[in-house]
């Protein structure tokens with residue numbers, strides 16, 4: 001394993017910001033735990049990919065983005081959508097397949113889109129979002145906008161041709177894309193070393209002369225610092241940056257995964273490094289949170305989740321008469 | 335008033351369409367392999383680099399997927415990109431972006447994000463380019479809801495479809511039959527944008543409807559002249575837009591002629607011709623005096639040798655022979 005190119009988080013952020021990180025990670029964690037429950041209750045169907053264990057990545061990276069920046073994500077994007085500011089209610093209703101979902105129930109868990117927060121989708125084709133992110137950055141460059149396009153993907157995507165094509169084009173044309181590789185070491189059941197001839201992922205981006213960094217993706221403060229630096233570089237140079245965040249998913253790949261490919265010890269080992277537990281520990285050490293405070297936070301989040309579930313329950317199903325809407329912008333064109 | 339006509343070829347007409355679009359809207363830019371310094375692999379974009387510069391006439395690496403996807407992203411980001419893919423066979427490397435992204439975003443997002451992108455590419459056989467450069471896959475693309483599929487067969491359409499496609503809020507694919515690039519003709523001085531939601535009746539007759547598009551359209555027109563000398567009068571319809579299909583045009587014609595022959599350079603199985611035929615059967619069955627017939631490309635990868643390629647492609651002689659048989663019974 002290569003060493004981290006960025007230092008562990010200095011916790012030099014202030015109390016308010018640390019508590020914000022904690023709240024965001026806990027919101028994602030509890031929301032997804034509830035989603036898993038609702039999946040078993042058959043309220044949510046289709047594919048459901050949980051981000052549990054990886055929360056520090058989306059939360060830390062989002063911190064480096066402004067409201068004018070764009071995000072392109074994968075099918076494992078609840079965390080990104082929530083960090084960006086989308087409401088739990090809109091996401092939950094989407095997973096219920098209801099009309100008040102962010103995409104009227106047309107997309108589901110894997111395809112969350114949002115205009116206000118410039119979220120250009122959860123994309124369920126591995127690496128399929130990378131070329132689109134390059135294009136968004138191209139549009140910004142051609143229109144002299146200073147935005148960054150943040151493109152998140154798993155390490156599995158780096159074996160795809162689209163990764164290499166997108167990396168080359170972004171570097172060749174010096175486009176402002178922050179590529180964030182969420183390296184959780186498995187693509188479904190295939191371990192990194194079983195799919196890549198070279199497991200040092202940064203070297204692949206470096207081959208296109210893209211600057212890189214690797215960060216501990218279980219440490220939200222370290223991620224936020226690394227992402228800040230990375231996005232600063234993108235804004236300064238106008239060109240791309242590749243940030244590898246080393247992380248781990250605690251849950252199966254999706255709800256249909258028997259989990260045969262990794263040992264219990266390995267999973268348990270990573271769980272010891274849970275980004276939420278370790279942040280709480282650090283916050284307690286600093287005296288920035290105590291148990292009653294934590295309980296209050298949990299209570300607020302539980303209330304938010306309850307009302308999101310209520311919202312989804314109450315929302316209507318879209319009329320079947322509208323089935324062929326949104327195929328073309330002009331409804332009559334189909 | 336005397337219309338002023340200018341002599342030019344199909345390629346020139348496309349070039350004019352591009353130039354006009356680039357002049358009219360500064361959000362428009364062209365990108366693709368060798369569109370700039372080389373002038374386009376079929377010389378369609380010749381001269382545009384000098385006029386509009388490398389920002390707007392962008393040579394891309396050999397990365398069909400990346401630059402097609404970048405076109406999608408740029409369209410989402412407020413630009414009006416025209417992506418050129420050298421030929422339809424190469425577009426298969428970008429099929430993920432076209433099918434999984436361009437065609438789905440509007441729907442997956444519940445109407446939030448439309449993709450105003452135009453993709454142009456060459457299609458079809460007839461140039462002895464063998465089995466990886468000669469296929470007519472536009473019928474495949476016409477299978478996909480969420481994109482529109484155009485095939486200009488005339489100078490007027492070559493010139494005029496592009497701007498209409500750029501005004502469309504959704505992804506539009508324009509297929510340019512490669513054999514037509516050198517086709518000479520005349521175009522009126524005030525030629526401009528054309529409708530992209532209608533087929534066009536190019537010749538009128540009462541005995542038989544010939545339905546076609548692209549390069550086969552010209553074979554149908556030639557066949558129609560030969561048939562006319564024998565007293566067989568045919569309607570010839572240029573479909574122009576393969577998705578969505580303009581059913582009214584060929585249904586109206588069949589109601590008059592009661593016979594339809596579809597000529598399509600795609601392979602027969604699962605072809606666009608099959609779709610048109612089914613629609614006639616569904617909507618005009620009782621108008622028919624004879625079964626609908628189809629002439630398509632033989633179901634082989636395109637051979638190189640000239641005589642074999644000719645045998646594989648629809649030809650005027652087979653259109654004439656089939657039409658005669660359909661009339662004589």
Ligand SMILES: Cc1ncc(C[n+]2csc(CCOP(=O)(O)OP(=O)(O)O)c2C)c(N)n1
Pocket residue numbers: 076124125126127153154155156157158182184186187188253
């Ligand atoms: C092009 C493509 N091939 C295969 C799949 C099936 N698939 C879905 S997720 C996945 C693993 C991807 O792993 P990675 O990119 O590391 O992301 P992670 O799921 O670990 O977040 C696979 C193979 C797919 N969705 N798209």
